[in-house]
Amino acid sequence: MTTTAVQTLDAPRLRADFPIFEQRFHGKPLAFLDSAASAQKPRAVIDAMSTFYETSYANVHRGVYQLAEMATEALEGSRETVRGLLNAPSAREVIFVRNATEGINLVAYAWGLSNLGPGDLVVATELEHHSNFVPWQYIAGRTGAGFRLLPVDDEGELQLNALDAVAAGGTVKVVAAGVVSNSLGTINPVERLAAWAHERGAIMVADAAQAAPHRRVDVQALGADFVAISAHKMCGPSGVGALWGRAELLERMEPFLLGGHMIRAVGDERTTWGELPHKFEAGTAPMAEAVGFAAAVDYLHGVGFDAIERHEHELTAYALGRLAELPWVTAYGPPADRRAGIVSFNVDGVHPHDVAQILDFDGVAIRAGHHCCQPLMRRLGVTATNRASFYLYTVREEIDRLVEGLHKARKVLA
Ligand code: 7TS
Numbered sequence: 214m215t216t217t218a219v220q221t222l223d224a225p226r227l228r229a230d231f232p233i234f235e236q237r238f239h240g241k242p243l244a245f246l247d248s249a250a251s252a253q254k255p256r257a258v259i260d261a262m263s264t265f266y267e268t269s270y271a272n273v274h275r276g277v278y279q280l281a282e283m284a285t286e287a288l289e290g291s292r293e294t295v296r297g298l299l300n301a302p303s304a305r306e307v308i309f310v311r312n313a314t315e316g317i318n319l320v321a322y323a324w325g326l327s328n329l330g331p332g333d334l335v336v337a338t339e340l341e342h343h344s345n346f347v348p349w350q351y352i353a354g355r356t357g358a359g360f361r362l363l364p365v366d367d368e369g370e371l372q373l374n375a376l377d378a379v380a381a382g383g384t385v386k387v388v389a390a391g392v393v394s395n396s397l398g399t400i401n402p403v404e405r406l407a408a409w410a411h412e413r414g415a416i417m418v419a420d421a422a423q424a425a426p427h428r429r430v431d432v433q434a435l436g437a438d439f440v441a442i443s444a445h446k447m448c449g450p451s452g453v454g455a456l457w458g459r460a461e462l463l464e465r466m467e468p469f470l471l472g473g474h475m476i477r478a479v480g481d482e483r484t485t486w487g488e489l490p491h492k493f494e495a496g497t498a499p500m501a502e503a504v505g506f507a508a509a510v511d512y513l514h515g516v517g518f519d520a521i522e523r524h525e526h527e528l529t530a531y532a533l534g535r536l537a538e539l540p541w542v543t544a545y546g547p548p549a550d551r552r553a554g555i556v557s558f559n560v561d562g563v564h565p566h567d568v569a570q571i572l573d574f575d576g577v578a579i580r581a582g583h584h585c586c587q588p589l590m591r592r593l594g595v596t597a598t599n600r601a602s603f604y605l606y607t608v609r610e611e612i613d614r615l616v617e618g619l620h621k622a623r624k625v626l627a
Contacts, residue, residue: 220520227516228253228606240299241446241576244611249395249555249602250580251445252426254509258448261508262501273500274474274491291507292490295455298510299440300431305489306463309503313422314344316441316456317389319469319493320418321348324439325387327467329359334383336372336415338363339592340394340401343585345420345441346448351390363390365592368547369397376409385415392424392435396584396600397546398529398555400424407436416462422446422454426604427520427525427553432457444502449509453502456493463489470495513605522606525554528603531558532612539616540621545593554603557584560619562627565599571625572618579615 230235231253233241245253271281273288290302296304325348335353337346339362354362361379371390388410392403407417419437422428426447427540439462443454468475468486475495486492513521530549536542537560544558552581557564560568565581572579576606580600580611583590590596601615 217423220517220523222520222524222605223514224524224606224608227255228608230257230512231606232256233261234606238576238578239574244575244577244614246577246579246601246603246607246611246615247368248426248494248604248607249423249446249600252448252604253606254450254505255448255606256511258450258505258508262450262505264500270501270589273498274550284500288498289503289505294507294510298425298430298514299442299455299457300433302433303460306457306460307425308458308463308490309495309498310441310454310456310493311499312445312454313420313441313443315440316454317345317418317420318348319442319456320458321352323354323469323493324416324462325349326356329356329358332384333358333386334361334380335359335387335389336361336363336379336385337587338391338401339365339391340369340397340399341389341391341586341588342395342422343421343587344422345389345391345418346588349387357609358386362588365399365589369394369399369463369545369589369593370547370551371399371401371406373402373405373409380413385413387418388415389420391420391422392425392430393421393553393555394546394586395555396557396589396590396598397585398552398557398602399547399591400551400553402469403435403437407438409612411436411575416496423553423555426513426521427518427521438462444506444509447509450502450505453499453506462488463493467504468492468495472496484538485577516586516605522553524605525603525607526550528555528607528609528612529554531609532603532615535616537610539619541617541627544588545598554607555600555604557598557600559595559598560627563622565597567626568599568619568622571622572615575614575618575621577611577614579619 410417418436425442445451569581570577
């Protein structure tokens, strides 16, 4: 007889790993419902970075002395950990960048400037975060290529049946889409978009910044050509992220940033580029940050991605259910079974910033604004929303405190 173990997680126990929860805000315990903006850090990540600074710190890929070799090993070991996280075929294809935004800019500049021109099209989506929208709009503009948007329906799900119409009249060269929407939590069918892109000879650029913290991101299963993530959204430090790209594309691309470390030989007239990944890693690497990133990945593996996904799904269903009890709240986005742990909503007659302010007095932290998705806000017919987002340390009681706060906000402000 075979049994399938159902992976679960114990959020109250995991909270003890995160020093931030020891602190009070306005005299209240912290209900941190803004992990989609950036996640909190477990002690394991903070300690890994401190230990690196205390025992193994020197600049990498330069020194011949033992300490420099230790630092280089730490950086390259971290790269291997990120490779494993993404199931990338080779660590050469994993480039450390500052964040997902920089990773996408790298592709837009280094691939886009050389490969786009008049008659070509870049197809992004109405759901995109500005990070996977503005670089493409800009590079399309600079190269004379067209920039088109795949629309969403009223629930914020991509309308794949509009793809061919969106692509009419041009040669699609780039399809740029997020794996999970940061505003609505929508989980996008990137595998299908990638197949559609490849049928047309286009590249697929997947923004996995909001997916990688919460679910397994397997670059080979996604079928994308480039995938960008940020460490800070997945319990890692700020200042580091990763771009995965197919080696055959990266090898043919011009560099993005230029300077130290990324060269093979510098002549007075002309310079040749180093091997992957170094060609795309100009300057001193984010060494301690990469070590923290790897510690975060190890931490998440320890908790288990299946357990994280299940936990968030339960919280999302619970939150949507609680919000549905409030006739004066409008929630946006698809049903709980088709989204990650993100809930966007508005309280009738109250500006989202005022709602967030009232909640803050009770120690409840949510985000209010356009969430770097102005095109999506226009599509939804709003200028801003409130957004609560959940992670492995979120407990139901925090959602109850959110709902209590909404009652209060309505009473005081509506
Ligand atoms: N892509 C998505 C889907 C995101 O959610 C974000 C950040 C980014 C890209 C950019 O990440 P960065 O690390 O390069 O800044 N999203 C948010 C958010 O939802 N609230 O604050 C930042």
